[in-house]
Amino acid sequence: MRIYFAPMEGITDALFRQAYQACFGGVDKYFMPFVSPSHSLSYTLREEFDLLPAQNRGLFAVPQILARDAGCFLGAARSFAEKGYTEVNLNLGCPSGTVTGKGKGSAMLKDVYHLRRFLDEVYCEAPLKVSVKTRIGFETPEEWEQLLSVFKDYPIHELIIHPRTRSQLYRGEPHRAAFGQALETLRCPVIYNGDLFTAESVREVTGMFPQAAGVMLGRGLLSNPALLRQLQGGAALSMEDLTHFHDYLFRAYEKTWHPLTAVGRMHVFLKYFAHSLNVPFKYVREALRANKMDAYQDAVGEMFAQAKLKEEPHYSQPE
Template sequence: MSLPVYFAPLEGVTDTVYRQVHHAHFGGPVKYFIPFISPTQNLVLTPRERKNVDPQANAGFYAVPQVLAKNAGHFIWAANLLHDLGYEEINLNAGCPSGTVTAKGKGAGLLQRPQELSWLLDEIFAHTPVRVSVKTRIGFSSPEEFDALLEIYSRYPIHELIIHPRTREEYYKGSVHRDVYAAAEARTRLPLVYNGDLFTPQACRALEQAHPKTRALMLGRGMLANPALAQTYAGGAPLSRETLRAFHDDLLSAYQEAYPSSVVLGRMREVAKNIACCFEGAEKPLKAARKASSMAAYQDAVTRLFEDYALSANPCFSARS
């Protein structure tokens, strides 16, 4: 039996169109996390945020909106709005490492001031009408911070604690601190979800066996590189050239319906970059797709890629791709 898989929120990539098209083509994720909305003083969502959490745009699968906030009033305002839209679960972002975010004390910035984090959680759990999960890193500067942070988290009825075992300062570099995750598993009764560097079905299986108290796995970059990763881990069909091509082509059509051509090209170049690992020896057409300055050039490169190159035996995210 495999663990349930959640599709991680990936701001700028897993937008409404991507989530819908992924769900139509591949099985696997039982939850799709929506990239963060970030409420500000004036308490209005941007048009882009509104679109991202529109229930119609997330129909057909279980979607979890995420909120980036350090101000309890802002979080609770967003929680009420999302509850009114029909969501029963929302996620607090305590992991975003971006300097512009942490400078405002949000995302992983919350981990720098544990006392303030605790006050925020007091307010959230006193006033939020829906289930709240938290996606966290293990510290701001050092993994040693996690003991105290976990002690705080464990005081609240957090629906799920999703742990990415790196500090803010590590961004996505180096290895994940699996020992810190193991220690957390031994110390808390909160339901834990593991996130970080799981790029193959074998890696998911090994995690599940090494950490038996884990309730679910959250997969991010591995899913962008191989969109059938969760499906394969769950015992379903591995990626094939045909399924990847059908996914790619539907994604392109859906973006063309939703966005102007300049935006579509940017999105698809990113898609080409993400699926680069799926082909072996295809540097030339992949480079052409990633650098294409017109849709015709992009389409031409993709046709060459799918017609002339074989799929890798084990498509897997690599930091170089």
């Protein structure tokens, strides 16, 4: 069973991936947050940094592309192949309005005719393996059958399925039966993604779908970074694990980014860690309010000093 780290824009960048690998590891592939290339293939400085092979040394990183135009996808894929990447991932799942408004991400699932033309060109000409990350439809799960009949015609390296529609965003139950349908229909390796927040939920899904090639986890690993170790029979998350990981991340961002940006990013991690902690909210709030290095360090130190790990640390879906 392969284990993949989900791409999360604004979170799982190169510094994060290296920190996770150094502190925990156990991940077969890290999918990188999407880039949305234009024809000129210009990237932001941060995207350039993230894509540098040197920043991804020692781990298997897969760049992800958000595109509606096959020419843009192929231009970016060629530039990744030149950097030494062997696989690229196509994003057909992003539900954000700014993305779907441009016909990209999950909006690609709406127009099956365009999707076929896009995939024809991509699979004819791509210079490296192309995997796909998808939802099961734009509006309703009834779209899935037709989408499966499209996917089955292409040499998809791996299909990662988040079994929700775009309209669900991250709400409601994942449609596990739709995942089972994919396993019956497709010959390519199929990976399950969605709401795997505890070792028990991972075991349940892998027990239910033994033919699945693997699982991809995102929020679950952010809130309980020791989840994979626990799954493999090792020790559960400890307070030392969490503070060590926090400090490792903090040093990496502090060294590389502007202090304001570094602290801003730490706030994002803290919100995920807080799911696993019993701590009066005022301490978390103080740390989230602090936007200077020293103030943040003091506030987060106090927060960890007051905190205890929950009995079963895990991400909890907001109501």
